[in-house]
Amino acid sequence: MAEPGGDGLAFTCPVPLIGTERILLAHGGGGQLMHRLIEQVLAPPLSNAALDARHDGGVIALPSGARLAMTTDSYVVRPLFFPGGDIGSLAVNGTVNDLAMCGARPLGLSAGLILEEGFPIADLGRIVESMRRAAQAIPVPVVTGDTKVVERGKGDGVFINSAGIGLVGEGIDIRPARVCEGDAVVLSGDLGCHGIAVLAAREGLSFETTIESDCAPLWAPVLALLDAGLHIHCLRDLTRGGLASALVEIAEAGSASIEIREDLIPVRDDVRGACELLGFDPLYLANEGRFVAFLPAGEAARAVEILRQFDPARQATRIGDVRPRDETAVAMRTRYGGRRVIDMLSGEQLPRIC
């Protein structure tokens, strides 16, 4: 993609493909624009097998044959503290969850802080304490860190990057491309609490009930599925872009079609009410403690039974199936018997949700 000559760094920008010359908020939203930015600008120059798998983490083989998963996430959530969590618990759970989605036992996390000049040190202390609690609960050590400070007005309080490494057990091969006809889609719980909780805290909205973020570590329920010997084909946590965007990404990578049933998808009444009021669709809301599992349909009931033993997955349920590929990647049978085509999030729904 480099032009010959010049300063050696000249670069033909794929502007026509991207459709805009400048970064928009929606490029970070987990939907179509982010997808295009990754596929057309960020990923091609850096292409390699691990990155090209487009999974929640990259998998690296060690000389011994053991496989490591590596993942990274920057957290820019606003506000920093919200019902059910804060940027610290999010930074630990979110990254551990990405490892879990690779079937990887967490070995270690890093913590990279970008602080804005003037940020209260007492708030920083609260955040680090929250990271400690989340890390101890898993348990996983934070083995290395970095601190940078930017001038007032060049940051926003604190941004946290946490990368994670984990060990992928023998025989485990979890990735979108393995999803195939005959798989069931199991959802671990109800949708949308994280998105609504953060939005309400940000905008000062209050509902009849307090909606708390679903932010939770998912390694324990995933480990239980693996220990039971179930043939997990793919796992995906439902963060930015929500259930809808995750299913579209997986269907496209796996070259299969997915059909889900609206009446089987748990959404709390207060979350549904908030969505109706605010014009959101729970299928696109971000979650920080929910995932989908793809596995042979015959194993779905056992998976649901196992998942329901864990707090963040008490409402686990089978919501759909994988069909032979047709012209629709993801479709949903609605409550009223119709068939709705599910697309990736288009535009930005809620910026800075994680």
Place this chain on the structure above:
Amino acid sequence: MAEPGGDGLAFTCPVPLIGTERILLAHGGGGQLMHRLIEQVLAPPLSNAALDARHDGGVIALPSGARLAMTTDSYVVRPLFFPGGDIGSLAVNGTVNDLAMCGARPLGLSAGLILEEGFPIADLGRIVESMRRAAQAIPVPVVTGDTKVVERGKGDGVFINSAGIGLVGEGIDIRPARVCEGDAVVLSGDLGCHGIAVLAAREGLSFETTIESDCAPLWAPVLALLDAGLHIHCLRDLTRGGLASALVEIAEAGSASIEIREDLIPVRDDVRGACELLGFDPLYLANEGRFVAFLPAGEAARAVEILRQFDPARQATRIGDVRPRDETAVAMRTRYGGRRVIDMLSGEQLPRIC
């Protein structure tokens, strides 16, 4: 450090120890204030053996006995492009160098981007292309990534976090605590080019000659030292805080005293001139392709000979020795025969240098 009761996140902030209630730019400068922030606020709650080693990366033992090093750095350099490098090459080389300082062969990197709304996509393309080149030169794959976008005025163009993992070879044990009496201090090259190059680009200064950043990958020269069977006790790259802060940190962790000789430390005439003009001390300037090695004095000449075979280390030289611990952690014999006590950087010299 948590108070009993309350919301479960109450936190007694160690304000008296830190001496300020809010983050200052100097908390990111690599000197005394950053050291205090880490030792008193960030590290204690997260304490574990890997983190407590206070090395450039944390080392984790795998079940197989193999050891992994993990490191993280966020890059917030301003301007994004400067003579000799840019934020992309810095993000790759800086993180690979931290792995090298653990004696770890780089296995994979992550790339976490925090973009500001409105950032030109063509610039992003240039940066990713620069990351590609730097990664290919090592070579190391970027195995996973993340993209976040913040509103205009809540970031500064682009911040990049890159974490890295590497494999520590058998028998290698490189860390500050191993530095001991009888070690020589070998410096890999001249000081200060990165700091002056970035400052000049930021402030629009021009000198008679163009001073380019020393930004360079250091794994190849480190590997050559290891392959030669030299008994390396500690390695440290000389980034924020420069040579002086690195030596003080190592002396304190190793419980030894270090003496260096000013006349043996290479500094280019134009860098020295810029320092005199601007009131900087080359000992505290940031470098992105320079390191110190501690090893038994009898092996120093061989180390210098090996290092000089590599471009970024052509001026490698022995600059001092480790002595029995006395009241001064680090001292320098000046050109004029005096003895200067070397302290950690106090306050902020150049913010956002990496």
